[in-house]
Amino acid sequence: MKLRNLIACLMLGLVLLAPNFARQAEAQSVQVSMPKIKFTDRTLPNGMRVLSAVDNSSPTVAIQVWYHVGSKDDPAGRSGFAHLFEHIMFKATKNMKSEMMDRLTEDVGGFNNAFTNPDVTVYFEVVPSNYLETLLWAEADRLSGLTVDEPNFKSERSVVQEEFRQSYVAPPYGMLEYLIEQQSFTSHPYKRATIGSIEDLDAASLEDVRAFHKTYYRPDNATLVVAGDFDPKQLNAWIDKYLAPIPKPFAALPRVGIKEPERKAERRITHSAANVPLPAIAFTYLTPPERNADAEPLRIAATILAEGESSRLYRSLIYDQQVAQSADAVPDLREDAGLFYFQVVLAGGKKPEEGERALLAEIKKMQDAPVSAAELDKAKNQLVTNELRQRETSNGKALALGSAAVLLGDPNRVNTDLGKLQAVTAADVQRVMKKYFTDANRLVITYLPEPAKAAVGQNRVGGEDQ
Amino acid sequence: MKRFTLPNRSAIELLLVSAFVLAPVVINGQTPQATPPPPAQPRSVKFPQPVEKRLTNGLRVIVIERAGAPLVAGQFLVRNGAESDPIELAGLSNMVADLITKGTQKRSATEIAEAVEALGGSLDSSARWDSSRVGVNVISSKIGPALEILSDVVRRPTFKEDEIERLRQQTIDDLTVELGEPSAIAQYVASRVVFGDTPYGKPLSGTTESIRLINRNHIVQFHGRYYQPDNAILVLGGDIKPENAFRLAQQYFGDWERPRNVVPPVAAAKLDTSRGPRVIVVDKPDAGQAAVLVARAGITRRDADFFTGLVANSVLSGYSGRLNQEIRIKRGLSYGAGSTLDARRDVGPFSASAQTKNLSAALVADLLMKEVTRLSTEPVPDLEMVPRKAVVSGNFARNLETAAGLVSQVGSLALHGIQFEEINRYLGNVQSITAVDLQRFAAARLGAKETNIIIVGNAKEFLPELRKLYTQVEVIPVAELDLNTALLRKKQPTN
Numbered sequence: 001m002k003l004r005n006l007i008a009c010l011m012l013g014l015v016l017l018a019p020n021f022a023r024q025a026e027a028q029s030v031q032v033s034m035p036k037i038k039f040t041d042r043t044l045p046n047g048m049r050v051l052s053a054v055d056n057s058s059p060t061v062a063i064q065v066w067y068h069v070g071s072k073d074d075p076a077g078r079s080g081f082a083h084l085f086e087h088i089m090f091k092a093t094k095n096m097k098s099e100m101m102d103r104l105t106e107d108v109g110g111f112n113n114a115f116t117n118p119d120v121t122v123y124f125e126v127v128p129s130n131y132l133e134t135l136l137w138a139e140a141d142r143l144s145g146l147t148v149d150e151p152n153f154k155s156e157r158s159v160v161q162e163e164f165r166q167s168y169v170a171p172p173y174g175m176l177e178y179l180i181e182q183q184s185f186t187s188h189p190y191k192r193a194t195i196g197s198i199e200d201l202d203a204a205s206l207e208d209v210r211a212f213h214k215t216y217y218r219p220d221n222a223t224l225v226v227a228g229d230f231d232p233k234q235l236n237a238w239i240d241k242y243l244a245p246i247p248k249p250f251a252a253l254p255r256v257g258i259k260e261p262e263r264k265a266e267r268r269i270t271h272s273a274a275n276v277p278l279p280a281i282a283f284t285y286l287t288p289p290e291r292n293a294d295a296e297p298l299r300i301a302a303t304i305l306a307e308g309e310s311s312r313l314y315r316s317l318i319y320d321q322q323v324a325q326s327a328d329a330v331p332d333l334r335e336d337a338g339l340f341y342f343q344v345v346l347a348g349g350k351k352p353e354e355g356e357r358a359l360l361a362e363i364k365k366m367q368d369a370p371v372s373a374a375e376l377d378k379a380k381n382q383l384v385t386n387e388l389r390q391r392e393t394s395n396g397k398a399l400a401l402g403s404a405a406v407l408l409g410d411p412n413r414v415n416t417d418l419g420k421l422q423a424v425t426a427a428d429v430q431r432v433m434k435k436y437f438t439d440a441n442r443l444v445i446t447y448l449p450e451p452a453k454a455a456v457g458q459n460r461v462g463g464e465d466q
Numbered sequence: 467m468k469r470f471t472l473p474n475r476s477a478i479e480l481l482l483v484s485a486f487v488l489a490p491v492v493i494n495g496q497t498p499q500a501t502p503p504p505p506a507q508p509r510s511v512k513f514p515q516p517v518e519k520r521l522t523n524g525l526r527v528i529v530i531e532r533a534g535a536p537l538v539a540g541q542f543l544v545r546n547g548a549e550s551d552p553i554e555l556a557g558l559s560n561m562v563a564d565l566i567t568k569g570t571q572k573r574s575a576t577e578i579a580e581a582v583e584a585l586g587g588s589l590d591s592s593a594r595w596d597s598s599r600v601g602v603n604v605i606s607s608k609i610g611p612a613l614e615i616l617s618d619v620v621r622r623p624t625f626k627e628d629e630i631e632r633l634r635q636q637t638i639d640d641l642t643v644e645l646g647e648p649s650a651i652a653q654y655v656a657s658r659v660v661f662g663d664t665p666y667g668k669p670l671s672g673t674t675e676s677i678r679l680i681n682r683n684h685i686v687q688f689h690g691r692y693y694q695p696d697n698a699i700l701v702l703g704g705d706i707k708p709e710n711a712f713r714l715a716q717q718y719f720g721d722w723e724r725p726r727n728v729v730p731p732v733a734a735a736k737l738d739t740s741r742g743p744r745v746i747v748v749d750k751p752d753a754g755q756a757a758v759l760v761a762r763a764g765i766t767r768r769d770a771d772f773f774t775g776l777v778a779n780s781v782l783s784g785y786s787g788r789l790n791q792e793i794r795i796k797r798g799l800s801y802g803a804g805s806t807l808d809a810r811r812d813v814g815p816f817s818a819s820a821q822t823k824n825l826s827a828a829l830v831a832d833l834l835m836k837e838v839t840r841l842s843t844e845p846v847p848d849l850e851m852v853p854r855k856a857v858v859s860g861n862f863a864r865n866l867e868t869a870a871g872l873v874s875q876v877g878s879l880a881l882h883g884i885q886f887e888e889i890n891r892y893l894g895n896v897q898s899i900t901a902v903d904l905q906r907f908a909a910a911r912l913g914a915k916e917t918n919i920i921i922v923g924n925a926k927e928f929l930p931e932l933r934k935l936y937t938q939v940e941v942i943p944v945a946e947l948d949l950n951t952a953l954l955r956k957k958q959p960t961n
Contacts, residue, residue, distance in 0.1 A: 034536075035535070057533075058511070058867060059508070059509035059510070060864070060867075094500075095499075095500045095501065095502075099786070102785060102786045103853075104502065106784065106785055106786050106853065106856075107786070107852075107853030107856055107857075108505070108853070108856055108860075109856040109857065109859050109860025109863070110860055111860070111864075128509075128860075130505040130506040130507060130509065131505045132506075133503045133506070134502045134503055134505060137499070137502050138502060154798070155797065155798035156798065157798070158797075158798030158799070159794055159798045159800070159801060162755070162798070162799065162801045162821070162822060162823065163801040165755040165823060166755060166800075166801045166821050167801075169754030169755055170647065170648055170649070170753065170754055170755040170757075170821060171647055172643060172646035172647060229509070274752035274754075275646050275750075275752045275754070276646070277642045277643050277645070277646040278639060278642060307583075308579060308583040308588055309567075309575075309576075309579035309583070309588075310576065310580040310583045310584075314579075319575070319576070319632070322632065322635065325639040325640065347636075347639055348635065348638065348639050348642065374580075374584065377584065378580070378586075381583075381584065381585065381586035382583060382586050384586060384605075385537075385603075385604065385605055386586075388535055388537055388605060389535075389537065389603065389868070389870075391535060392534065392535045392537065392867065392868045392869070393867050
């Protein structure tokens, strides 16, 4: 679950903002500029892109490798494979035993982790800066090939199945999130949830692992980001030594070409599940992808709707009407197509219809009148401050750089997107609300507790046994 | 989204610890080389020094300046939290903390949220066991206005009846949602089992029943008694000069009068030793996965063996800790297994846990118990001590990389009356722990004999296996679970 939060943050943070607080109403307000991230950008002859940003304030360094492959690239009949593969990347390689990455990071006081989303798979390490060369060697080694065996593969597959249960089956609203992912798209491979299914995971084999590595884990599909304490000259020399020699394959990189068709009419799904403490509803809408200019106004709309206790949904649904226990608005804008969804858990005793009416009314208000100048400024401040917090650490800076380069196609956007955000007007917000939040573009999911089983006693086990 | 992040594996930085694993052989001129290049010379770390002043009304103000991002984190700590809730009013301190941001003499709930969110921040108020706290985190230029709002909410909340009723309903809904999660139920049951009907035994945010009993008088009384300048600490850290911080503290808190009455001392939390270790199954037939937890009493924050405890916990917990090695890495039984040594003002809990498919719950319980036991029966080899100490040191240093992390660490030291020098002695303290210390500590303080087992899941899938391991198993159907008492069962007239 922690990791899922990370993904959400990443998605929300994809627009890297810089600051301009000058227009704050308060007299005491001083303009603070978000420090620019100064970086170098180099592409090796084998196609690997290398971004680096020096910061010697603490003796640590963050190393990330972004592979431009995600769950939308899962092989047919293998939903969840890109993510399973990510786990396998911590197993044996030609020169490393299983879990050796942990020996090189955790054992020296650092850490490593990775995440997979629909579009990318990202591996990262934070270590004492004197271990930088060691980690560049290790990343080069696992990009060069895996030698994982059958028992390790199967064991890790079981771990991923437990992750599926822990993230989607045990938590009360896990399956609702799964449905949002799975039901929002009809044609594009985004219709497969990143975590996949137990059956498809069971079908995955070592042969699939070899083929997937060969197809997608290649230098011209990778971006290395190094941020923190290092000497740029030395970094370049190490990159030349460890990463530049990895050959670029001749085969073309496969890319998803399927377009998601426009929605023509509202669709409604009702799902009943065990363990639903309070009913919930979700609305999902298709929007343009994250590189589109409407991404900024959409993010501002989501912030005005649902960020904090002064947001519109909190004030209306939770505070005034007390119809909801929680209310979220999530701009899950992706590479090929965007998704914007709302998730509302009802307050005790309230019906899904009441939540639906209240949510629709708030969406309509955003369409009927422009948001106030104060709301707009507040949302910008919230987004900028969140971004500043993300960039407090080297790992956070590297995430910002990596997303700009890989997902937005230009690392400079790490410093320039702020201007775009600051330029968003109330009219822009109103325009995107009208354009995308239409009845025909809506999927409604109603999530209900299963009707109580007739014979409760059947489920009881034993009794007291003392 | 993938590799499990355990709670104590959060942020990092790094240290002087040299790695034992790296073979120093470098094969030149060959790529890729077969062995990793060895590390270079490490750089040393220096942590910023806190400075402090006491205002004439008794408020302790602590500042840690650290250049870097233009952010300031602030934390206002009251020295009383859930431990001070009357036994039958579980959740009182947490309701008070929530309610202070829901209206003051000057602002309504909505106006408070608008004011602080316009600054790009939020007021995060909550109760912990040892404290009640309000945190802010804003860009440096907004810290003045943020402190004005913070001072308003801690000093002049109005506790209007309609806000109390609204929060009561919200809290009950939140509990309903939370108790849908097997792991949350397991944690609450564990507290009752280890601490019985004493303060740490109750759920921190209350139960549906206790929340219904709390009235405005209780709330006003709790606030009046504990939210006082001589019972509080203000910590500010990040991009702020001490003189500026002290001036702001004086401006917004200086005219707060010290009360005539002395804050009463906290009654010590006690352990429940009346029942001996228990094996409890909460049968939740709709659970798609079981939560398995073993728990016992641990240590206090001021325990002389605190650092030994940290290292012992690190041997068990963290990605490459023994629990995750045995349960996830070797056997694929869970997304992650770990342990927590929660050192509080009084003796807090030690627990180890994992979630697994229902069928393997008994096996996972057995593995958790075996690893806890092994800590006291065998010395930890050096080859394992060195990296596990590096993990503790690395986590500590990394947590100090953000303004919020710095403030939280310093606030915790201040709350427990520990000298700030501990920050700079921390790495040395960790390094000085030996395998002998660790085994002695584990035998005396983390023995498996006093450890309870709690499993929440679909019992019919694991009960037969569990009964082969333990003869006395208490099975409680989830519908009959009562968290208000150490008995854990609702009174049933017929059964």
